[in-house]
Structures are given as structure tokens and as C-alpha cells.
Amino acid sequence: MERKHFVNSFFWFILGGSTLIVVSFLGIILWDIFSKGFSSLSWAFISSFPRDGMTQGGILPAIIGTVLLTLITTLFSVPFGVACAIYLNEYAKPTLLTNIIRASIRNLAGVPSIIYGLFGLALFVQALDFGTSVLSAGLTLGLLSLPYIITTTEEALKRIPNSLREAALALGVTQFETIKDVVLPKALPGILTGVILTLSRAAGETAPILFTGVAFFINGISASPYQEFMALPYHLYMLSTQHNEIEQVRPLAYGTATVLILVVFSLNSMAFYLRFKNRTQD
């Protein structure tokens, strides 16, 4: 009895301790960034261009760049990813080929993001001649996001019980109408959750945009998809390690990190809200 009691407390201690360590790391990181970054946050910081060799001013072009980039990523990866998932889950017969395709997609999700960067450089920048541009970078991030979107959408579709599909089919509704009117509306919160989490991850990526279009500094923004752009994660990298006056720009770097984290957090909380709402509905 004594021994059992000891083992029980011991494991409680180990498991609880591990959780505590992980959570405290997260807390320390957030505290560090927010405490040093909040002082730089102001309306001017997010609404003006960098000035004086980037030692002054704000991060407006990086914010716009990240938004544009994510927009292109979304436009490319969401329609293709969702369509591919619908095909795999609703139409494809469970043959060896389908399973190979599915396994390949899962494996693509594990490819390091720098490889996507190099691939994007070869395909979009050079072969398709889009140049180093927000378009090339957006498409590259789109490729990176596709496997996640396909996988999460397929999972969302799998959770829709077959009895619901049969209900519609038995009324003489075609398979396409069943998917469009019954399956997709029901799976939408799950699909959106996956899409948002994927995009928030893509928005924070640096390696894939490194070769495909991100710039140190631009002094004007146009609506062209062929322009180079600034992005929050790269701006942060540059301010932290590549700038001549690292000490002087440190507050700007912390400010940028704070904005980036806030963007990603708000996207993620949207996803959690959707998931929560979906769960309470059932």
C-alpha cells in the first residue's frame, strides 16, 4: 500500500512537473516579448513606414505585405485544397493508388519549409517568370499550406456520418447536390478551423519567402502582385540579426514580434472559437 501510494505521487509529480515546465517556458517567452514590445506599440508604429535607415518609424509595409501574402496564399491553397479533399473523401474509390496519393500528401506536410522556398524559386520565380514577387511568395506558401488544408478538410469531412449522406441520396438528390447542400455546410466549421490554423502558420513562415520575393525595405506599395514586399517575420529577422544598429532597433524588433504574435493569436482564437461553437452544437 505504501509503495503504491509512493508510485502514484511520483508519477503525479513527474507529469504535473513536465506540464508546469512547458507552460512556464511559454509564459517566459510571452512575458519577455510583450513586456519589451508593448512600449513600442502605438498607432504610429503600425501606420507608418520605417524611417532613417529603419531606426525610426513603423512597420506598415510589413503588415500590408503579410496581409497581401496571406491573401494570395488563401486564394490559391483553399479552393485547391478543399476540392482535393472532397475528391479524396467523397469520390475516390479506396484503391492502392488513392492510398498512395493520400500518404504522399501526408508526407508533403513534413517537408522542411526551406525546400518549399527553393522549389518556389525554381518554379514560380524562374520557370514561370513571376520574378521575386508577392505572387511567387504567396504561391510558394500556398504549396506549403496545401497538404495541411487537404488533411484537415478530409478529417472534417470524415466526421460527417454516412447516415446524413444516405438521407439526402435516398430522396433522389445527386451526389454532387448532397455534398454541396448537406455535407459541406455541416463540415464548414471544421474546414474553417483547419484553414485558419494553417494560414496563421503560413503567415509566420520566413524560409519559403526568403528566395521568392521578400525585401529588406520598400519605399512604396502598389497593387501589383509582381512587386517585392516586406513581411512581418522577415522584418523581425532582419531587425534582430541583420541591422547595423542592432541595439538601437531592438525595441522595434520587439514591437514587430508583438504584432506578429497578436496576429497569429487572434487567428488561432478564431479557430478555437469555431471549434468550440461546433462542438456545443452537436
Added chain:
Amino acid sequence: MEEIKLRAENLNLYFGKKQILKNVSIAFPKNQVTALIGPSGCGKSTLLRSFNRMHDLSPDAKIEGKLFLENLDLYDKKNSVTDIRKRIGMVFQKPNPLPKSIFENLSYALNIHNYPKHSIPNLIEAALKESFLWDEVKDELKKPAVKLSGGQQQRLCIARTVVLRPEVILMDEPCSALDPLSTKKIEELIEKLKENFTIVIVTHNMQQAQRISNKVAFMYLGEIIEFDTCDTIFKNPKNELTQRYIGGHFG
């Protein structure tokens, strides 16, 4: 001589290599209730689902033989599967309302099949009355259908089938997920529906088969063992297997 509505001729059905139905030939009379009984796994549901072609979506299902709705060959490539399913409706074991409102559960298929817009509310009211559900839901047609009780949901699923005026209604153990009171309501409903529809019902409940059916088919291991009037099957079965099954000796 009774008029035949639905029939199968020498039907063999395989899932992969496994044969589920073995040379099944059966004819269901018009405007009567025919019950399919037999132990679990005997192929009752599989037989039922082959009439409205629900096996089309299982890639490993293989069907040989002929199935007819009157003179319409159900598996002839020329005939549209959606038309067939409109003429042969189905009610499932677990109530499966669409994730829409009560009204939309009925209007959805009417819209899909291009019924004129102005006729839809009347058709829906008639179908809900026919399914003994109107009085319970008439004031809350916009409510999500999943908020109804299990028994109400199943009557809604019947109404959803009835509103399309099919000729045949297939029912796959429609009461197995319901409480006794809801079961009683559905049985009364079936009694009423057979005036206008041909009904084929799979059931595990011997008393239920006895209460509602005109004819009964006993199936065992994918074959029709005995098919006769309800009275004969329950009071004077010819086959020894049937005798033992209805006597509760296996199942």
C-alpha cells in the same frame, strides 16, 4: 390475384468475395406491408437497400440478377438512379434528419426535384399531417430538426419521404432506436400509409411484424426461407427453420 409492385429475380449480391444474398426471388404486393424478418446478418437490410440502389456507393458491392419496379428495370443503365430513388423512398434505422429546419427537411428534396414554389407549403403541411407530426410542429417549422425528440425525428424522416409521393417506402428497422410509445405511433402511421404506398419493412421485432404486416418473408444466411401471409408464417409455418426462429430458439 394481387398486383405486384416491386420484385427481385435471382438476385445475387456480393461484398468483395463474400456472398450476402443467394439467388433471392421475391415479389412485394402493391399497397400492402411486407415484413422481412430473420437473424442479424441474414441479408434483410442488404436486400432492402438494393431496391433503391444504396449499394451504388460501395465500390466492392457486386450485383447479379434483376430488380423491377413494375416493369422498370432498376439496374438498367438507361434509368436514372435519382428518379428511381424518388419513386422508391427509404426510412433508415436511426432517425437522420438533415442539419436544416423542420420545414427545409421537407422542402429540400421538393426544390431539388423542381416542384413549383407556390405548391411547396401545402405539400409539406399535407405530408406532416399524414405523418401525424403536424400538430406537434406546426408552430415551430423553422426550428432545427435535430431539436426534435427521437420519435418526432423519425416521423419527420417518414414525412420527408412521403412528401415526394413515392410508390414504395422501404423501412430499415425504423423503430429500433425508439421508445415503445414512439414505436406505437410509427406503427399506427404505417397502418395508415399502406393505403397509398407499398411498404417493405425490415424488423427484428416479431410482435411488430405480426401487428403491422400483411405478408412476411423469413430470411436466413442470405436466402429467402419462407414467404407467405403473416398468419401462415406465425401460426402455421411450413419450414422448420422458420418455426424455430419465430419460436425464439435462435436469432
